[in-house]
Amino acid sequence: MAALGDMSSSGYSFDEIQSIANNILTFTKHRPKVGIICGSGLGGLADQVDDAEVISYDQIPEFPVSTVAGHAGKLVFGYLQGKPVVLMRGRFHYYEGYPMWKVAMPVRVMKAMGVGTLVVTNAAGGVNPEFQTGDLMIIKDHIDLPGLTGECVLIGRNDERFGPRFPATVGTYDEDLRNLAKTISVELGYNSIMREGTYIMIGGPTFETVAESRLLRTFGADAVGMSTVPEAVVAKHGGLRVFGISLITDMVALDYNTTRATTHEEVLAVGQKRAGDLQKIVSNLVARMTV
Numbered sequence: 696m697a698a699l700g701d702m703s704s705s706g707y708s709f710d711e712i713q714s715i716a717n718n719i720l721t722f723t724k725h726r727p728k729v730g731i732i733c734g735s736g737l738g739g740l741a742d743q744v745d746d747a748e749v750i751s752y753d754q755i756p757e758f759p760v761s762t763v764a765g766h767a768g769k770l771v772f773g774y775l776q777g778k779p780v781v782l783m784r785g786r787f788h789y790y791e792g793y794p795m796w797k798v799a800m801p802v803r804v805m806k807a808m809g810v811g812t813l814v815v816t817n818a819a820g821g822v823n824p825e826f827q828t829g830d831l832m833i834i835k836d837h838i839d840l841p842g843l844t845g846e847c848v849l850i851g852r853n854d855e856r857f858g859p860r861f862p863a864t865v866g867t868y869d870e871d872l873r874n875l876a877k878t879i880s881v882e883l884g885y886n887s888i889m890r891e892g893t894y895i896m897i898g899g900p901t902f903e904t905v906a907e908s909r910l911l912r913t914f915g916a917d918a919v920g921m922s923t924v925p926e927a928v929v930a931k932h933g934g935l936r937v938f939g940i941s942l943i944t945d946m947v948a949l950d951y952n953t954t955r956a957t958t959h960e961e962v963l964a965v966g967q968k969r970a971g972d973l974q975k976i977v978s979n980l981v982a983r984m985t986v
């Protein structure tokens with residue numbers, strides 16, 4: 696095997712990813728089928744995992760560390776509603792200084808561990824003026840703003856064993872899973888806070904100016920965040936089923952007559968108040984999905 700770190704600009708080789716996955720599996724008896732990436736302040740879902748085995752990212756030499764508040768930096772293996780899962784309590788963001796491929800590298804590792812379905816959650820700003828803080832948004836589609844401007848996660852040499860050179864991204868967010876989540880949200884009485892829409896990724900770490908927020912709305916975005924898209928693109932490239940859901944933690948300013956400015960503390964505070972709703976949807980979805 697090539698030495699780890701001896702890589703093209705597209706990151707670890709296929710064999711290296713397999714080796715990282717095999718090494719992680721030596722720490723746990725579990726064999727996950729569903730991977731869940733928890734957004735800022737949304738890692739509490741891990742408390743619902745039965746027979747949990749926890750691996751800290753610093754036990755995995757090839758994993759970056761989580762440097763953002765609200766991202767614990769742990770892999771949690773076990774059963775969620777009877778389904779074998781691995782949860783990432785803490786994701787990596789481009790603005791932390793990691794190259795795009797490294798941000799999404801855990802998704803390839805999950806696939807190499809046997810995961811076939813990826814659930815991604817995030818905290819996001821509401822761009823659609825009809826949304827409210829505390830709403831949930833099923834991601835129907837995304838806009839890869841970094842990708843459109845030359846920072847696509849798949850830039851670099853392509854190994855066809857990961858997926859095709861020119862992958863389609865239409866239908867990235869699985870329609871059956873979106874419909875199931877809608878059914879579940881009606882059953883749980885969440886219809887008034889459940890939305891569906893388009894998530895746009897910005898590089899961050901700056902929150903948007905008013906002019907930028909207006910631009911994002913013109914682009915057709917309903918919610919804005921700093922994650923999720925590279926993970927979803929790598930998952931789709933690798934043939935995984937993807938489900939994504941955002942918690943709207945703040946509304947972006949579309950109007951100059953505002954004095955309020957989003958802060959990460961506000962994002963985490965809303966996360967703390969409303970994460971339970973998002974977690975209920977995700978755990979019921981996992982319970983009822985086929986794996």
Ligand SMILES: O=P(O)(O)O[C@@H]1C[C@H](O)[C@@H](CO)O1
Pocket residue numbers: 733734735736763786788816817818819899920921922923958959962963
């Ligand atoms: O990891 P996610 O996308 O949930 O984190 C959001 C975006 C930024 O990292 C941070 C801003 O408060 O929260």
